[in-house]
Amino acid sequence: MQAEVVGQRDDGSMIRKRGNDLGGFLRSRRERLTPAEAGIEPGITHRRVSGLRRGELAELAGVSVGYYTRLEQGVSTSASGAVVDALAMALRLEPAEHEHLRILASPRRPVRLRSSRSTLRPSIRVLLATMSAIPAVVIDHRSDVLAWNRLGHALLAGHVDFDAPDSRVRPNIARMLFLDPHHRALYRDWQAKAQVTVAALHQAIARHPADPELERLIGRLAVDSPEFARMWVRRPVRACSYYLRQLDHPVVGQVTLSNETVTLPDDDQQIGLFYAQPGTADADALTLLAQGLELHPVGPETAAQKENAQ
Incomplete structure (x- = not known):
């Protein structure tokens, strides 16, 4: 189950509450x-916290203070749909946050044991190869x-094989974003990209609480x-399939691109375009980057092109 990260074991997995x-x-x-x-009138007593008190939230949601306290303290680990909806309304949650709360509070929260390695369908690899004019990358949860086409590789991680x-x-996009200075420098809007990435990992581990590889990644x-640690404890949650990405590319310079994310059904994988x-x-700028690939090809296409040239 997802919880606070408090350390790391020798094998890299998280030590969590x-x-x-x-x-x-x-x-x-x-x-x-x-x-x-929340629409609560200020009282005359001094408040020790800037947010709501537990009792105030419980009253807004129509539940007892004792019941809400058990939820927050982890004594109770699930709640009915009606309670979830009431809490979401009281907390002014966004739709993505509401759905995230619903998953966390499910009494039959799905536990999907994941293999240590995701598998990409061959048809998706073929699809990527046909997108020669659009940078594309496939990532898992x-x-x-899992794969990228030549232009996607050149745009996002040309310094990687x-x-x-x-x-x-x-x-790994999250690992590169926080720990790889070359990839980090690509994003002029790094903070926004980082927040989205942390939010995606929060939602992923809520869906896959029994994924040791995901736990190990977050722990490291x-x-x-x-x-990352500071962003993680804030528990950002958001859902958006479209962004404007402001990039500072080492070859073509500053470029602003639309970034669409398409979820592949049944695979919990996404194509970024x-x-x-x-x-x-x-x-x-994209055309210039593609032309550079024609002059200096990389990847499996290179061997075939060399054979044809002989």
Whole structure:
């Protein structure tokens, strides 16, 4: 189960406080909501916290203080749909946060044992190869890179071997974002990208509480990156399939691209697509990057091209 990261074992897995994933999320949102935002009149007594008190939230949600306290303390680890909806309304949760709370509070929370390595369908690899003009990358719920096309590789991680997704240790977007200075420098909007990445990992571990590889990734990031650790404890949750990415690319310079994320059904994998409006300087930058690949090809295409040239 998801919980607070408090350390790391020798094998890299997380040492966590068990049984309080639901409570931790509730507490973070209660402390975030001010009395004014909740419509509570200010009292004459001094408040020791800026957010709502437990009793205030319980009253807004229509539950007893004792019951809410048991939820937040991890004594009770599930709640009915009606209680979840009432808490979500009282806490002013966004739709993505509401759904996240529903997953955490499910009395029959699904536990999907994951293999140590995600598998990419061959048809998706073929699909990537056909997208020669659009940078594309496929990641799994752990943010492991399962595959990318040539332009996607050149855009996001040209300093990494093209065939790295097929190696024993795959590139990982979250790990590169926080620990790889080359990949970090790519994002002019690094803070925004980092927040989205941490939120995605929170949602992933809520869906897959029995995934040791995911636990190990989060544990290592929490230990190796103070920035990740600070973001993680804030428990960001959001859902958005479209972003504008402001990049500072080492080859083509500053470029702003639309980033669409398409979820693959049944696989818990996503395709990230990057594109620019036709006729813009950003589109010209992508064309320039593609032309550079034609002059200096990488990946499995290279061997075939060399044979044809002989």
